[in-house]
Amino acid sequence: MWDYSEKVLDHYRNPRNVGKIDNADLIGEAGSLACGDSLKLYLKLDGNQIIDAKFQTFGCGSAVASSSILTEMIIGKTLDEAKKITNKDIADELGGLPQEKMHCSVMGHEALEDALKKYYGEDIVEDNLPQTSDKIVCTCFNVTENQILEAIKVNNLKTVEEVTNYTKAGGACGRCKGYIKDIIDTYWNSLNKEANKEPLTSTQKILKISKVIEQQISPELQKDGGDIEFVDLDGNKVKVKLTGMCQGCKNSRMTIKTFVESILKDKVDSNLEVEQI
Numbered sequence: 063m064w065d066y067s068e069k070v071l072d073h074y075r076n077p078r079n080v081g082k083i084d085n086a087d088l089i090g091e092a093g094s095l096a097c098g099d100s101l102k103l104y105l106k107l108d109g110n111q112i113i114d115a116k117f118q119t120f121g122c123g124s125a126v127a128s129s130s131i132l133t134e135m136i137i138g139k140t141l142d143e144a145k146k147i148t149n150k151d152i153a154d155e156l157g158g159l160p161q162e163k164m165h166c167s168v169m170g171h172e173a174l175e176d177a178l179k180k181y182y183g184e185d186i187v188e189d190n191l192p193q194t195s196d197k198i199v200c201t202c203f204n205v206t207e208n209q210i211l212e213a214i215k216v217n218n219l220k221t222v223e224e225v226t227n228y229t230k231a232g233g234a235c236g237r238c239k240g241y242i243k244d245i246i247d248t249y250w251n252s253l254n255k256e257a258n259k260e261p262l263t264s265t266q267k268i269l270k271i272s273k274v275i276e277q278q279i280s281p282e283l284q285k286d287g288g289d290i291e292f293v294d295l296d297g298n299k300v301k302v303k304l305t306g307m308c309q310g311c312k313n314s315r316m317t318i319k320t321f322v323e324s325i326l327k328d329k330v331d332s333n334l335e336v337e338q339i
């Protein structure tokens with residue numbers, strides 16, 4: 063018996079926003095009936111804001127709960143904001159999912175991504191990652207290289223078993239397990255190579271800090287009504303300015319500094335220190 067959070071049980075028993083939007087502006091699909099679960103997500107837009115979202119799913123209780131909470135998470139958001147939602151965010155919003163059910167949160171994210179691709183007409187790939195393709199790796203569950211790489215990257219997956227829990231790939235005949243292992247090794251080796259490269263020049267460091275603040279730190283702070291601006295780099299001191307809710311939040315300044323510093327140390331340079339001005 064899986065150990066489900068109260069929120070998962072609530073969304074499973076009382077799913078929100080079930081059904082179809084007849085004149086939907088965007089529709090995203092993920093999974094397939096042949097593979098045991100599927101999700102169709104309908105979005106209604108006003109400009110680039112999602113004003114309504116509904117879903118139809120065939121799957122287990124976790125799939126219903128993941129789809130239901132996803133619709134609540136995206137209604138009212140702009141497409142740019144929705145684009146930043148990961149499968150981890152969906153699982154976190156539910157108070158967690160059993161490891162073996164994480165693939166349900168991945169299916170929710172894939173349906174959202176499929177819908178948004180029709181708007182943006184693009185794949186979002188970070189430049190320093192190994193190039194992959196839509197090539198099917200697991201024919202039993204129709205899982206592609208891109209889907210596996212995304213799950214590894216977002217959820218920090220290190221083993222084939224973990225990839226199976228998050229994507230279902232490898233969970234039937236097992237023929238694809240060697241291929242999955244290769245994708246895991248290639249990804250982590252490429253990150254290690256990146257970490258062992260020549261030290262960055264000051265300009266490269268500034269560009270990388272700006273990118274990490276803009277793409278990873280700022281969106282997190284915005285969730286609580288705050289934000290951050292990168293002001294300057296002085297040696298290894300990163301000078302930043304907190305804005306919005308973060309600005310007046312004196313008690314949590316140390317927590318925010320620790321949060322920002324730990325991400326910059328991890329993504330840019332372990333010698334960096336953050337100073338608020």
Ligand code: FES
Nearest residue numbers: 200202234236238
């Ligand atoms: S090909 Fe992946 S489990 Fe069969």
